[in-house]
Amino acid sequence: DIQLTQSPSFLSASVGDRVTITCRASQGMSKYLAWYQHKPGTPPKLLIYDASTLQTGVPARFSGRGSGTEFTLTISSLQPEDFATYYCQQLISYPPFGPGTKVDVK
């Protein structure tokens, strides 16, 4: 099984900040990683898949990079609607979801 870890677990930021979240895999998994945004009371939203492909309709301030064992999600300029928990998800093995990173208001 491939285990995913995310860092940081919690992040305080302000509107306009550049934010980067890291997801690390215990084994290499090529590019097979997605990022989701999850806000309370709403379903998770697919932001990025295959490590760097932006899902249709997702703002361009979101970007993803990485391959193998280290992946990043970057929000270039944090907007008020971006405060949420972000999860990485792998395609390869169980368990698929990382533990999440909560982005909160500084």
Added chain:
Amino acid sequence: QVTLRESGPALVKPTQTLTLTCTFSGFSLSTYGMSVTWIRQSPGKALEWLARVDWEDDKYYRTSLKTRLTISKDRSKKQVVLIMTNVDPVDTGTYYCARGTSGYVYDYMDVWGKGTTVTVSS
């Protein structure tokens, strides 16, 4: 337009059986690569992948819950049903169903239902 909608009881008692239904539209679960996955989030916890059924009627389950879960699909009704037996208060949470399209077991999920909240309590 692809939509999924979860339904089920809001409250169940410990040891009872929970039946959740995902009613979907805008795609066919007979089409190559398509799948429906159940995911839950318990209070204060991360997303948990529970079970998946795909276009070939292959079924996959969360390892730790495999003995308690059954997933099935009704193509004519465009529904996927998840049955969880012997529920416990730790099963309290919001349950989501979501669509996958590329055929992988732990597929990316591009469209999600709004979720249904289940409380397990006596």
